[in-house]
Amino acid sequence: xxxxxxxxxxxxxxxxxxVLISGTYEECQNELQRxxxxxxxxDEISKVCIKYGLSLSHEDTHGAFEVEIYNKDLNNWLQAxxxxxxxSRGRFxxxxxxxxx
Numbered sequence: 001x002x003x004x005x006x007x008x009x010x011x012x013x014x015x016x017x018x019v020l021i022s023g024t025y026e027e028c029q030n031e032l033q034r035x036x037x038x039x040x041x042x043d044e045i046s047k048v049c050i051k052y053g054l055s056l057s058h059e060d061t062h063g064a065f066e067v068e069i070y071n072k073d074l075n076n077w078l079q080a081x082x083x084x085x086x087x088s089r090g091r092f093x094x095x096x097x098x099x100x101x
Contacts, residue, residue, distance in 0.1 A: 046075050
């Protein structure tokens, strides 16, 4: 998105008053879509865990995942996965960061 002089307008994507990304409107939109895709992915994994009565776990940051009998706390742990930033559910806002005039 460009201003009337043809300069690119910078935007920021906010979540809980924290800037997640700054860039073009398209970059912010793409990041928002990525966040929603990750949330959908984690929701699907959660449904599969419930369906089979199993949970994914991990002892530490080394080695492989562990498969255990379903445990709601482990499911919540998986839903809280960090993907380079907090992507917890809530309101996301894209707003103009600066406008060249």
